[in-house]
Amino acid sequence: MEVKETVIRRMTRLAVEHKAVNLSQGFTDEAPVFDMVWGGVAAMVGGTQDGVDRLESMTLRELVGERGAGANSLDLTLKELLAGIRNPRDQLNQYSFPFGIPELRHAIADYTEALYGRRPDPEEQITVVLGASEGMAVAFRSLLAPGDGVIVMQPFHELYPSQAAIFGLVPRFVTLREDRDAGTWRLDRDEVRAAAADPSVKAFVVNSPQNPTGKVLDRDELSFLAETCREHDLFAITDEIYEHITFDGHRHHYLASFEGMADRTLVVNSISKTGRSTGWRIGWVITPPERTRLLRAVHDNLVVQAPTPLQKGAVALLRRERAFFDRIAESYRQKRDLLVEGLRSVGFTATSPEGAYYLFADYRSVPALAKMSPMDAAMHLVTEVGVATVPGDNFYGTGNDGDDYLRFAFCRSLETLEAGIERLRARL
DSSP states (O other): OOOOEEEEEEEHHHHHHOOOOEEEOOOOSSSOHHHHHHHHHHHHHHHHHHHHHHHHHHHHHHHHHHOOOOGGGGGGGGGHHHHHOOSSOSSSSSOOTTTTOHHHHHHHHHHHHHHSSSSOOOOEEEEEESHHHHHHHHHHHOOOTTTOOEEESOOOOOOOHHHHHHHOOEEEEHHHHHHTTTTTEEOOOHHHHHHSSSTTTEEEEESSSTTTTTOOHHHHHHHHHHHHHHHOOOOEEEEOOOTOOOOOOOOOOGGGGTTTOOEEEEEESSSTTTTOTTTTOOEEEEEEEEHHHHHHHHHHHSOOOHHHHHHHHHHHTTSOOOOOOOOOHHHHHHHHHHHHHHHHHHHHEHHHHHBSEEEEETTTTTTTTSOOOHHHHHHHIIIIIIIEEEEGGGGGSSSSSGEEEEEEOSSSSSSHHHHHHHHHHOEE
């Protein structure tokens, strides 16, 4: 498989070029969580933990007083004020532990325990990485060897097979198929059993809530995958970055907590979606203890570490009260419903997603697009309609199941989504 720029990134570039509403790439246009942002800023300016603690309680009166601006203080820029109180000593903008600052690893452990009742060891099981993308890469490289097979559910996040190719791994695809009558996507269990029986297969990539279909694997489906992994001695690599974005009574389940899975699951997660901070690149991998040393070595040699001050910000995010995480899905539910209704109004057929923030929509009933290939349909939308999407066949490695679909991301603001829907209604 040729390794090249992802189609998703390409569609974002085209959206900028054509001034299109970008519903292709999964990042928001809304501000990230402020407590997290402040944690990063305080680390950058405060320089040390004492400096951070000092900034936390500093008032504007104290800040102006330290700057010595007197009557002219109100004419200073915020930049000038902060420059005047910056700590001349620094630790928090420098190298730290390659596998993550201790307080973040402890925050991840506490966060995981609060959500799922299982507390990974911060010293022996948690590695902080450069987002979930690097997390998947170091999981692949440390766990598998060239020639090993890895099961990937399609449609998939396009980085799974691309990274597998980089490391000489062989994807075995199993296909989720839309069941419109039931309003869900289904996995063929016989297909899974056949793939797992291949002696070259060593691992199963599990993404739930799923990109791009929005499928949330229920407890019964995950029990089946756990049974399959146990029966064929497979590892599971779980991508759980959409864990808080579930709808209509669906909920995310932690595969590592299923019988026999604690010692055969590598959990990949990040703050990108939870904190609305896809550009921060702070993630983590939870590994069985015996798998941690090699994963950390691969991570260290690839990137050294995630940015120290942004790790401090991630601590502030993960220490939020449980109610904060419970509220995340509601805003996305409103956006999902808006986009589902908007697409259906112009002819798209769409199963409402159970989770995540993508809509995998069948475009064959849209007259202007009906006879086009997925890429031609996506190009027509971005150049002629002014809405950027991703062609559905981009998410498949085998077969033609993706030939009827386009992926829309509904993580943008309501105003942006409304603008995109208005263009679709006016120009299709």
